[in-house]
Amino acid sequence: MAGLVAKAKSFISRVLKADIVKVFSLTSISTLVKMCTGLISVKIVASIIGPAGxxxxxxxxxxxxxxxxxxxxxxxxxxxxxxxxxxxxxxxxxxxxxxxxxxxxxxxxxxxxxxxxxxxxxxxxxxxxxxxxxxxxxxxxxxxxxxxxxxxxxxxxxxxxxxxxxxxxxxxxxxxxxxxxxxxxxxxxxxxxxxxxxxxxxxxxxxxxxxxxxxxxxxxxxxxxxxxxxxxxxxxxxxxxxxxxxxxxxxxxxxxxxxxxxxxxxxxxxxxxxxxxxxxxxxxxxxxxxxxxxxxxxEISQIDKLRHEIIKAYKVVVPILLVGFGLST
Structure with a gap:
């Protein structure tokens, strides 16, 4: 059990240090602002010009x-x-x-x-x-x-x-x-x-x-x-x-x-x-x-590095999506 927990901690640590996660964090802030401003805009615009507008x-x-x-x-x-x-x-x-x-x-x-x-x-x-x-x-x-x-x-x-x-x-x-x-x-x-x-x-x-x-x-x-x-x-x-x-x-x-x-x-x-x-x-x-x-x-020109980058993104993104889908249901 302790070994499993240690592996989980190690995986989470690697995920948090990944560049793609840092970008996700930054763009999440941007997206949150865009969502809030979008909702405000839709609400105000809809209340003034109506659904037909x-x-x-x-x-x-x-x-x-x-x-x-x-x-x-x-x-x-x-x-x-x-x-x-x-x-x-x-x-x-x-x-x-x-x-x-x-x-x-x-x-x-x-x-x-x-x-x-x-x-x-x-x-x-x-x-x-x-x-x-x-x-x-x-x-x-x-x-x-x-x-x-x-x-x-x-x-x-x-x-x-x-x-x-x-x-x-x-x-x-x-x-x-x-x-x-x-x-x-x-x-x-x-x-x-x-x-x-x-x-x-x-x-x-x-x-x-x-x-x-x-x-x-x-x-x-x-x-x-x-x-x-x-x-x-x-x-x-x-x-x-x-x-x-x-x-x-x-x-x-x-x-x-x-x-x-x-x-x-x-x-x-x-x-x-x-x-x-x-x-x-x-x-x-x-x-x-x-x-x-x-x-x-x-910026990647070597096939091995390209394959590694795709697999790394796959390992990071899929768990995040699974958690998101689970929470949404």
């Missing part, structure tokens, strides 16, 4: 997710991967950052033109009414800022600056809920819709302020010309990212749109509220893997 905001959020995938060229995972792999080589980092900026700018410009020119058609398609076309014009104007913010966060993740990543995430959550609630209080449904397509753009300035003094955040790292080889590296991730981004939001948009058209906008709003709450449960695990696993695997 929440359904419209849900449609817009799903569309914004899709638009963001295209505006970034689907390369954010590639940015994290290659920065993690080459972060000790400043010359290569400069090539990666310069190409990332140019691809993001070009793709965002194309998306902006589409959103502004076809705003009424997109509004009818997404919101089931052309009356919200102004929202897509605003989105087109600000989408570049939105994409740049995500690009910077991907770079931070690639450098494995986990604390800074978490601090930025927490700041974004807090400022985001303040921004959203303020616009909703001012303009109700109109404010909620505008907030849905602009709050990430506001976050760019918060992110830049928090990254001030960072060695790589200098123009010298972003001024190189577009390089075909580096661009091809990035676009290997584009199809994967875009398909992954398209599937869930589109299915949710179709389902929510069907409920709005065939049942009622109020019922669609109730479904959206429950959907948002259910999505929060898995954020601790999914956020931690997104922050830790991609950059960690990217």
């Amino acid at each position: 929440v359904a419209l905001v849900g449609q817009l959020n799903n569309f914004a997710t899709i638009a963001m995938a295209f505006s970034s060229g689907g390369i954010n995972a590639g940015i994290t991967k290659y920065i993690a792999e080459y972060r000790e080589d400043n010359s290569m980092v400069a090539q990666l950052l310069s190409n990332a900026l140019r691809i993001t700018t070009i793709c965002s410009a194309i998306c902006a033109v589409v959103l502004i020119v076809f705003h009424r058609y997109i509004s009818q398609l997404v919101m089931l009414s052309a009356d919200y076309g102004y929202v897509f014009v605003i989105f087109g104007i600000t989408i570049l800022l939105y994409a740049l913010n995500n690009m910077l966060i991907s770079i931070v993740n690639g450098y494995k600056e986990f604390r800074k990543y978490v601090y930025i995430s927490i700041a974004n959550s807090i400022v985001g809920v303040i921004f959203t609630v303020a616009l909703v209080l001012l303009w109700e449904l109109k404010g909620a819709l505008i907030s849905a397509v602009t709050y990430q753009s506001v976050m760019l300035f918060i992110t830049l302020w928090m990254l001030r003094g960072t060695p790589w955040l200098k123009w010298n790292f972003f001024k190189k010309k577009l390089d075909k080889i580096v661009s091809d590296k990035y676009f290997k991730y584009a199809l994967m990212a875009i398909v992954n981004t398209l599937t869930l939001p589109i299915s949710q948009m179709f389902l929510r749109g069907y409920v709005m058209a065939e049942i009622s906008p109020i019922e669609a709003g109730c479904w959206e509220g429950m959907n948002r709450i259910s999505n929060m449960y898995l954020m601790v695990v999914t956020s931690s893997f997104g922050v830790y696993y991609l950059p960690r695997l990217s």
